[in-house]
Amino acid sequence: MKKFLAAFVGSMALAAAPVALSAEATKELKVAYDSDPVTLDIHEQLSGGILQLSHMTFDPLIRWTKDLGFEPRLAESWERVDENTMRFKLRKGVKFHSGNEFTSADVKFTFERLKDSQDFKAIFKPFSGINIIDDYTFELVTSEPYPLLLNTATYIFPLDSEFYSGKTEDGKDKGAILKHGNSFASENLSGTGPFTVAERRQGVRVEFERFDGYWDTQSPGNVGKIVLTPIKENNTRVSALLSGGVDFIAPVPPNDLERIRNDKDANLVTMSGTRIILFHMNQERVEAFKNPKVRQAIAYAINQEGIAAKIMKGFATPAAQMSPAGYQGHNENLKPRFDVAKAQQLMKEAGYEDGFTITMMSPNNRYVNDDKIAQAAAAMLARINIKVDLKTLPKAQYWPEYDNRAADMMLIGWHADTEDSANFYEFLTFCPDAGSGSGQYNAGNYCNPEIDALVQKANVETDLDKRAAMLQEVEQRLYDDAAFIPLHWQDLAWASKKNVNIEPVLNVMNFPYLGDLVVE
């Protein structure tokens, strides 16, 4: 009865509220993520957490829409001047948290800082420079035609150049990017974004307050204060939501999806993700893996749909390639090819009917159910007489082993920073080359210069249809060659209380646009 009354009073209040309420940002939102931002310097680390922070306290030039298109933010419009140059017009009258006016000088400052950042410089490598035309116009110049120029522009969150210039009291450069130790930028922040950081205790809580002078007055967002608490333990995070302690949680562990779906006060949103989980088969360590028939046999032996249904509880999209739907390289024709008889046949043809023994390694706390996936894969390989000696490790210990290529089959998950297919190939299937850094995570040592050349060609093709055709051909050839064993794209899930309308602000990149969030 009480609840009913409260709901009734609530709805009355809502009905009585003026329509223009959206401008009044007065709601408080308690958020629990699995971690809090490690620093306030958004150029110190390239990670999901930092990008989430960037979207709360800064604004990018342009940002991704739900359907992987672009929408203008600080850049109002853009046009290609020539093959290597894109001209951007900036929004006028935008203020930083410090009160400074936002101009193209800030973009230049930010661009140069990004090129210095250890984590971001790789993404900005194709860019040769920036030309300032006037206070609100500038051009980004690449050394070669670059089809992913706009993708990269989503990473430019202009910093307040005045705020980050000069020296601190103890004589340190305010703009310095420090990976460890304290820098000015890691503890102070001034952006153009919807929220300012009011209080921060690392690992305990971060408090954000709505920025009074936020430029986007059209935003429907009505959240005035956000309290972010990192809750690493899955169970505790879910309990915090169900007990009403917090309003919004992410990620939601697969085991609790049903529980939240069945809770009448909670709201669950899931989405097929873009992070591919796959196995590499190391050809340098195992002679048999050099034989495409053996690799194909393994590809036929692994039941992606079974893993997605049974181990991931439907919380994954089975994959037969690296590019998820929506990416240019996504090839509709490629389907998971589970067929044990065919796999056994291929092993026989390759002369390995009696099988062989291999080692396998997987992390056990990095991806959703990573160790269980590896166990299932090992069991599936037993059916084609490949005996697997499996070892699972915590991520802190796994990655050094990965760098050493310590096992014959190794599991890895990859998300393309550029939201583009080519990034997958560059890191995961390019011929490994320590000098240029290509194939840095290619633990299969698979090497096909023809495919690499095709990707390189696609990387300078600005006709997006032609480029898509090239990248899809790459996927096809990798599939035919069974260069690696794709498993699935891990789904994403968020949950909130019923009155928090999270669905419109969520996206597959997993940076919720909390500035636009509406709480009823």
Add this chain to the structure above:
Amino acid sequence: MLAFLVQRISQAFLVMFVISVIAFAIQDGLGDPLQEMVGMSVSEEEREAIREELGLNDSMVVQYLRFAGNALQGDLGNSYFYSKPTLEVIAEHLPATLELVIGASLIIVFLSVPIGVYAAIRPQAWLSKFFMGVSTVGISIPVFLTAIVLIQLFSIGVTVNWFPSDTGWGQWLNDFFSTEGGLPSYGRGDELTHLFGTWESGFFTGTGLMHLVLPSVSLASIMLPLFIRLIRAEMMEVLQSDYVRYARAKGLSAGRINFLHALKNTMLPVITVGGVQIGIMVAYTILTETVFQWPGVGLMFLEAITRSDIPLIVAYLMVVGLIFVVTNTLVDLIYGLVNPTVKLTGKKA
């Protein structure tokens, strides 16, 4: 007394030296701290440069000597994750853990002594049997399970409809077994009182106390049965002793015998065990803090391990080692107060 303290201080140094050597020796097995510091796509070259900067490429001996040199000046290095001196990070997290331990200890003291004594004096009473039964169950349930059950019952709430709700008694039983929930399930709450230094206390506000309830009960649940059984057993033994019989024969009142003469001697072994258990409780706070996202040193330590934040791990282990030495020293001192015949240094009087 002085000799005793000097002995203990030198022991403390030895303990901390050994811990630091062990911690350093295993750091290779803890993983690569760089994984948490840089994005996946950062090149090997860049990583190598950062490693060089952090001094991770030096040999273990060089690293240890550098660490030991700084440690002697009171500097245990900087945490990679917090970018702050490790001791400062620990000082920030320690009050939360101490308050949790204090909360749990209060529950243990105020419940175990009366229950233990009662169960010893009236071993056949059904209430005693009930307490003993419950404590057997309590001692065998792991702390995180207790915590999860408590959260489900008292934070989220449970609605029971095992009984027909259209009958009066069914409804009453349903209501009886259903719980409202509402107790905070994570963290320490927003209203903390600043006491001194880094100590923010939850003992002085309503929400602060509410946040303490479930974590303290969970932490206490693992120790409480142990203490009830210990006090009961000790007390029963003391009650059989000659001097208690003599006191009875002399006609002293039961209250005076039980609570003045018997209880005092019962407490001796309890204090010893208690001192050791406080140290062990630090280990259990790791589990409790994880489940309740309690921002204390246990949670900090566990996360430091997943991040391979080696300086913080080493510093934490050394601080815990120090806590063990200090509590044991205090226990020995208290022991001397309770029973003056005990000689601290173990020499002949």
